[in-house]
Amino acid sequence: MVPDVEELLDGAHVVRLPLAARFRGLTEREAMLVHGPRGWAEFSPFVEYGDAEAASWLAAAIDAGWGDPAPVLRERIPVNATLPAVPMERIAEVLARFDGTRTVKIKVADAGETLADDVARVREVRRILGPEGRIRLDANGGWNVDQAEHAAHALAPFDLEYLEQPCATVPELAELRERLHDWQLPIAADESVRKADDPLAVARAGAADLLVVKVQPLGGVTRALRIVAEAGLPAVVSSAIDTSVGLAMGARLAAALPELDVDCGLGTAALLAADVTGDPLTPAGGHIEVRPVEPDLALLAAHAAPPERVAWWRDRLRRAHAHL
Structure with a gap:
């Protein structure tokens, strides 16, 4: 079952983390973290990906935070x-x-x-x-x-x-x-x-x-x-x-x-x-x-993305959610 948008956004955090080495042309990595009944999950498609492709990444976050756990065959x-x-x-x-x-x-x-x-x-x-x-x-x-x-x-x-x-x-x-x-x-x-x-x-x-x-x-x-x-x-x-x-x-x-x-x-x-x-x-x-x-929570605050990027990610989640 897919949770509604407001449940996904409730308590969500957007972070911007510095990289130790340039990767794919990036020096920073942005990600949105969401929290479900099964725990924390990540929604972090690269910024150039379209909404339909980003929807798969959102489905993964929902699977991790709201879905049934998979078997653990190795620790x-x-x-x-x-x-x-x-x-x-x-x-x-x-x-x-x-x-x-x-x-x-x-x-x-x-x-x-x-x-x-x-x-x-x-x-x-x-x-x-x-x-x-x-x-x-x-x-x-x-x-x-x-x-x-x-x-x-x-x-x-x-x-x-x-x-x-x-x-x-x-x-x-x-x-x-x-x-x-x-x-x-x-x-x-x-x-x-x-x-x-x-x-x-x-x-x-x-x-x-x-x-x-x-x-x-x-x-x-x-x-x-x-x-x-x-x-x-x-x-x-x-x-x-x-x-x-x-x-x-x-x-x-x-x-x-x-x-x-x-x-x-x-x-x-x-x-x-x-x-x-x-x-x-x-x-x-x-x-x-x-x-x-x-x-x-202190690290989430220390590495919080700027307000305009937080708004961008929240809008992106809404658009991706519409594809599910």
């Missing part, structure tokens, strides 16, 4: 470090924020960056990790098929775990996967799942080896679990630079998956320079805990 979730396209001299500093992680996801194909920049960054991460560490790359659909194949050749010496969303479309992913068939380099689909009208199309097309699933864009734990089950592919749970409240939602999804064989992208509280709780879900020993997060 800790192994997580990876996430490395934005930072200058070379900052790589070690950023990775040090992710305590005990054995896997690093490196953002590549970033605007203004070259393949040579990506290769240098990956080389430095491999040096820091040593041969036992795992490296996965996320291009956010930034390459065409030829560029992705060329990049795969250039980056092959660094023993990659997988390529995440190297190309934007499902047909491109399918073609690239065929070209790389003998390489044993898996392809992971992210945007082709969370931003698609049909999140199962990539699996039906044989265009990916595993799915990256994010609880907010997919409309909550229940729907995400159903997508993973119907796709029949291994899944890794990731985040979208959420507050610790949003990461707790992602952790509940990861805890409910019948199988979880890879490190998850749920350690991104380490990229925040501030959070909404004094006990954030930052990595410790390469894991985060599966637990509820209670925001600190």
